[in-house]
Amino acid sequence: MTAPEPQRHRVVIIGSGFGGIYGAKHLKRADVDVTLIAKTSHHLFQPLLYQVATGVLSVGEIAPSTRLVLRKQHNATVLLGDVVGIDLANRTVTHELLDRQTVTPFDSLIVAAGAQQSYFGNDQFATFAPGMKTIDDALELRARILGAFEQAELAATDEERRKLLTFVVVGAGPTGVELAGQISELANRTLRGAFRHIDPTHAKVILLDAAPAVLPPMGPKLGKQAQRRLEKMGVEVQLDAMVTDVDADGITVKEKDGSQRRIETQCKVWSAGVQASSLGKMIAEQSGGTEVDRAGRVVVEPDLTVQGHPNVFVVGDMMSVPGVPGQAQGAIQGATYAARAIKAGLKGQTPEQRKPFTYFDKGSMATVSRFDAVCQIGKLEFSGFIAWLMWLALHLYYLVGYRSRIMAVISWFVSFLGRGRGQMASTQQWMFARLAMERLNGDVEELEHPNGAQAPQRQQAG
Numbered sequence: 001m002t003a004p005e006p007q008r009h010r011v012v013i014i015g016s017g018f019g020g021i022y023g024a025k026h027l028k029r030a031d032v033d034v035t036l037i038a039k040t041s042h043h044l045f046q047p048l049l050y051q052v053a054t055g056v057l058s059v060g061e062i063a064p065s066t067r068l069v070l071r072k073q074h075n076a077t078v079l080l081g082d083v084v085g086i087d088l089a090n091r092t093v094t095h096e097l098l099d100r101q102t103v104t105p106f107d108s109l110i111v112a113a114g115a116q117q118s119y120f121g122n123d124q125f126a127t128f129a130p131g132m133k134t135i136d137d138a139l140e141l142r143a144r145i146l147g148a149f150e151q152a153e154l155a156a157t158d159e160e161r162r163k164l165l166t167f168v169v170v171g172a173g174p175t176g177v178e179l180a181g182q183i184s185e186l187a188n189r190t191l192r193g194a195f196r197h198i199d200p201t202h203a204k205v206i207l208l209d210a211a212p213a214v215l216p217p218m219g220p221k222l223g224k225q226a227q228r229r230l231e232k233m234g235v236e237v238q239l240d241a242m243v244t245d246v247d248a249d250g251i252t253v254k255e256k257d258g259s260q261r262r263i264e265t266q267c268k269v270w271s272a273g274v275q276a277s278s279l280g281k282m283i284a285e286q287s288g289g290t291e292v293d294r295a296g297r298v299v300v301e302p303d304l305t306v307q308g309h310p311n312v313f314v315v316g317d318m319m320s321v322p323g324v325p326g327q328a329q330g331a332i333q334g335a336t337y338a339a340r341a342i343k344a345g346l347k348g349q350t351p352e353q354r355k356p357f358t359y360f361d362k363g364s365m366a367t368v369s370r371f372d373a374v375c376q377i378g379k380l381e382f383s384g385f386i387a388w389l390m391w392l393a394l395h396l397y398y399l400v401g402y403r404s405r406i407m408a409v410i411s412w413f414v415s416f417l418g419r420g421r422g423q424m425a426s427t428q429q430w431m432f433a434r435l436a437m438e439r440l441n442g443d444v445e446e447l448e449h450p451n452g453a454q455a456p457q458r459q460q461a462g
């Protein structure tokens with residue numbers, strides 16, 4: 001009888017975002033078995049979600065199938081499902097797909113489950129002002145944005161038309177800036193001349209934030225530049241304006257002086273604040289004293305592990321490390337560090353011998369419109385066309401897969417040089433699925449219009 005093969009070191013990775021994919025890829029040549037478990041079957045390039053929402057890119061260009069990305073990595077297995085349990089003592093991860101529960105044992109664990117949109121305790125806002133974290137969010141937003149123009153074409157009164165043609169983006173971080181810029185370009189370039197009863201160029205796009213500046217992390221100079229450029233495009237930037245209520249027909253805003261005002265608007269987008277995956281809290285509670293911060297991020301040890309479990313790494317948007325922003329680079333570098341630590345462990349390195357994780361800041365950037373971006377690399381600041389070229393190069397470099405890159409270049413060529421956009425389809429399901437699901441769950445009584453009112457009767461425009 002031959003002795004059983006010694007078991008290989010088992011690495012489980014939770015998440016197929018930047019942290020998950022880069023963690024898995026860095027273990028390609030390691031003598032380990034990698035199991036990547038994620039609740040989405042794709043790797044999502046979140047920084048370009050806003051272009052899916054505004055019809056520039058298709059879903060496939062920013063969300064390649066994880067299974068195909070890792071097809072040639074023979075030590076990697078991809079499993080689809082929602083992780084519902086992590087048992088640090090018994091070293092298992094439990095995930096669910098429909099009614100099936102699967103328990104996967106691990107020797108090392110990399111947790112990269114990311115973050116969700118945060119409504120700062122007002123989750124009811126989500127029904128009226130969806131965030132932008134997933135493909136579903138982006139497609140729903142596209143349907144809501146285009147749907148607002150369609151409804152405006154049928155509107156009976158000026159008041160209704162104004163409400164339908166007012167778009168509010170809450171949160172003036174990079175996503176808010178990019179989205180506001182793209183909605184404005186959509187209205188002023190792509191849709192210009194395409195309606196008979198409304199002029200889409202009369203659409204009002206409002207970018208609103210409780211903070212006193214646009215793009216606060218990029219400093220006052222770039223923030224002001226981005227604001228000026230947005231304003232030049234017709235975007236109304238409202239700062240020091242805190243949203244206190246969101247409903248079907250508008251939002252309520254509290255000014256710095258305490259006064260309240262209302263904006264009548266059907267289409268609202270939330271891009272303010274994130275909350276880390278609740279898996280972070282689950283892990284922290286089982287550790288020897290690790291805590292989570294206010295955004296639910298795990299306050300990890302210098303080697304990105306949790307106390308008492310040097311084989312459990314938390315990376316990306318789930319980790320709280322001073323000086324590391326919730327950006328793709330944080331996730332990529334954190335996951336790369338974890339993979340290297342696991343490989344070094346196989347060669348005999350003890351956890352005590354690990355050098356602490358250090359973050360290399362490669363800068364940040366945001367596009368304002370076509371050919372126009374702001375970019376910060378260390379102390380260097382760029383804006384305008386040069387910054388936009390840098391944005392283009394960087395995004396092409398980090399898009400996963402040659403096919404995605406080629407397709408994205410073609411789409412950008414069409415959208416930025418011409419007026420058209422290739423992805424202007426939207427469906428009833430994209431617009432109504434969230435409400436239908438909420439109704440199934442008993443959260444809303446009737447299938448309503450996305451903004452709360454009953455779906456209007458179709459009328460002949462006169």
Ligand SMILES: Cc1cc2nc3c(=O)[nH]c(=O)nc-3n(C[C@H](O)[C@H](O)[C@H](O)COP(=O)(O)OP(=O)(O)OC[C@H]3O[C@@H](n4cnc5c(N)ncnc54)[C@H](O)[C@@H]3O)c2cc1C
Nearest residue numbers: 015016017018019039046083113114316317326327328331
């Ligand atoms: C709209 C938008 C724009 C952005 N723009 C930029 C930008 O311009 N530049 C930049 O650097 N960063 C940007 N970011 C931030 C960047 O995308 C994130 O920092 C990065 O994606 C974090 O990577 P991650 O691996 O930690 O999490 P994610 O990429 O969010 O991946 C999380 C993964 O975990 C999976 N998952 C979650 N919960 C579970 C569960 N319970 N079970 C199983 N799987 C689970 C998800 O399906 C997903 O695969 C942007 C983010 C958004 C939303």
